[in-house]
Amino acid sequence: MCKILTSKEIREVDAYTIINEPIASIDLMERAALSLLKEIRCLFPGHKQFVIFAGPGNNGGDAVALYRLMSVEDFNAQLYVVNEGRKYSTDCSTNLQKLDTLNIPYIHLGSIQDIIPFDSEFIVIDGIFGSGLSRFVQGFYLEVVNYINNLDNTVVSIDMPTGLVDANNSENRGAIVMANYTLTLQVPKLSLMFSENELFVGEFRIVDINLHLEGLQKAKTNYYLLQNQDLKLLLKKRSDFSYKGTFGHALIIAGSQGKYGAALLSSKACLRSGAGLVSLLSVEANNRQMDSIIHNSFPEAMILPFESLFVDEVAMKFSIIAIGPGIGLSKDVETRFEGILKTLKCPFVLDADAITILSRRSDLLEIIPENSIITPHVGEFDRLVGPSSNSFERLQKAILFSIKHKVITVLKGANTAIVDTNGVVWFSNSGNPGMATAGSGDVLTGMIAGIRSSGYSALQSAQMGVWLHGMAGMQALGKQSFESLIASDIIENIGGAFKSLTQ
Numbered sequence: 001m002c003k004i005l006t007s008k009e010i011r012e013v014d015a016y017t018i019i020n021e022p023i024a025s026i027d028l029m030e031r032a033a034l035s036l037l038k039e040i041r042c043l044f045p046g047h048k049q050f051v052i053f054a055g056p057g058n059n060g061g062d063a064v065a066l067y068r069l070m071s072v073e074d075f076n077a078q079l080y081v082v083n084e085g086r087k088y089s090t091d092c093s094t095n096l097q098k099l100d101t102l103n104i105p106y107i108h109l110g111s112i113q114d115i116i117p118f119d120s121e122f123i124v125i126d127g128i129f130g131s132g133l134s135r136f137v138q139g140f141y142l143e144v145v146n147y148i149n150n151l152d153n154t155v156v157s158i159d160m161p162t163g164l165v166d167a168n169n170s171e172n173r174g175a176i177v178m179a180n181y182t183l184t185l186q187v188p189k190l191s192l193m194f195s196e197n198e199l200f201v202g203e204f205r206i207v208d209i210n211l212h213l214e215g216l217q218k219a220k221t222n223y224y225l226l227q228n229q230d231l232k233l234l235l236k237k238r239s240d241f242s243y244k245g246t247f248g249h250a251l252i253i254a255g256s257q258g259k260y261g262a263a264l265l266s267s268k269a270c271l272r273s274g275a276g277l278v279s280l281l282s283v284e285a286n287n288r289q290m291d292s293i294i295h296n297s298f299p300e301a302m303i304l305p306f307e308s309l310f311v312d313e314v315a316m317k318f319s320i321i322a323i324g325p326g327i328g329l330s331k332d333v334e335t336r337f338e339g340i341l342k343t344l345k346c347p348f349v350l351d352a353d354a355i356t357i358l359s360r361r362s363d364l365l366e367i368i369p370e371n372s373i374i375t376p377h378v379g380e381f382d383r384l385v386g387p388s389s390n391s392f393e394r395l396q397k398a399i400l401f402s403i404k405h406k407v408i409t410v411l412k413g414a415n416t417a418i419v420d421t422n423g424v425v426w427f428s429n430s431g432n433p434g435m436a437t438a439g440s441g442d443v444l445t446g447m448i449a450g451i452r453s454s455g456y457s458a459l460q461s462a463q464m465g466v467w468l469h470g471m472a473g474m475q476a477l478g479k480q481s482f483e484s485l486i487a488s489d490i491i492e493n494i495g496g497a498f499k500s501l502t503q
Helices: 009-020 027-041 058-072 088-102 139-149 195-201 213-218 228-234 259-273 289-297 306-310 329-341 353-360 364-368 378-385 389-404 440-453 456-478 485-492 494-500
Strands: 050-052 076-082 105-111 123-127 153-157 181-185 205-209 223-225 249-253 278-281 320-323 348-350 410-411 416-421 424-430
Touching: 009 027, 009 213, 027 058, 027 088, 027 153, 027 181, 027 205, 058 076, 058 088, 058 123, 058 153, 139 329, 153 410, 195 223, 228 456, 249 259, 249 440, 259 278, 259 289, 259 440, 259 494, 278 306, 289 353, 306 329, 320 329, 320 440, 329 353, 329 364, 348 353, 348 440, 353 364, 353 378, 378 389, 378 410, 389 410, 389 416, 389 424, 410 456, 424 456, 440 456, 440 485, 456 485, 456 494, 485 494
Parallel strands: 050 076, 050 123, 076 105, 123 153, 153 181, 181 205, 223 424, 249 278, 249 320, 320 348
Antiparallel strands: 410 416, 416 424
């Protein structure tokens, strides 16, 4: 499990590494520079032209050390040291002295006019300020950041784009480097997860600098980034003596006139994700049209009349109920939804129209069974708890919501946040922009319900469902493009996503 740490927490792990490895601080910086160079070679194989901007702190020290490594290997690299009257950190100063000793040239930048023109083939490396920044960029630093942002060159930021604060960036009134790539050291930082920072972060990659494992384990955090190996550990081996009843009976309540596709997508994704049996019903009084559509398109699903839900022997057989995709928002639907929540006591997966009804009827939140899973996108969540001015604020609201109502909140987006009932957050970045398509959320609802039905906990189901949903979308790109990918493509690749956890 990859922890997301603040700059303070990372400094503590650095200090632990220095004491317990043991290793000198300057040698740890050298190791970071070597790891950065390795990652840059992977990103830009064979490329030799770089312009590096280094600040006065340890982020600048990393950049200066990287420049020295490039220089001794015959890269065509230039270094500009940016320092508006600040004291250099000890390790940055030592690395500058190393350049002087080796007679490697560099420029102390006093004015933008001092920059020697370079063409668009040069890759710009931003090492001015990293995750330790505690105030917004101003003065000459702001001029340099604006200069970088006006270039057409590819930009790579070390650890964090200069100007981006590592957690809550909402009060930032300064300039921020707009990087194409961010090479974040050892662990990601929270602000890298937020949509409004995409323009600055670009694609982020984690660069392992081998900080002390025990120090990382001791670091306390409520934020994590899911990785493939985490999901591999969750996957359960199926017994040869299993039968369909072993993996539960999921009920999907979805679809209405003109929206039966939502029911089909959810129920098919549910069965593809491990449920032993799937039943489907609509909250509409007469759903004969849906019966015909489902029987013709998905014969594996069973169809139930709505009234049968309130027969004890029927209601008691379900291991999970997913409700919401395409059910509509009429007063009649609201009344039926209320009746379902009050009558059926098994766990729920709540999505789409069900969430919108909850935003109109906040009293119903109090009767949702504990460890249910709610899967809003940003708009639905804002309607539910009130608008937020930024992603950090919204995430804090999701944390409070999950703790108060004892539910798992899946806040959907490019870096979907999964919040457990104790307020711990797991991010997943396994998807792609092509998944922003009609029905994609319906598929996720079905997947989470299928995994939950087959014997996983609520948190495990949310984690696996979100991760595998993203992986299925990634595998769909083998035949599709971002523009052409549709929800059915995700379903077709669920099997491949599961297989990726066994390889």
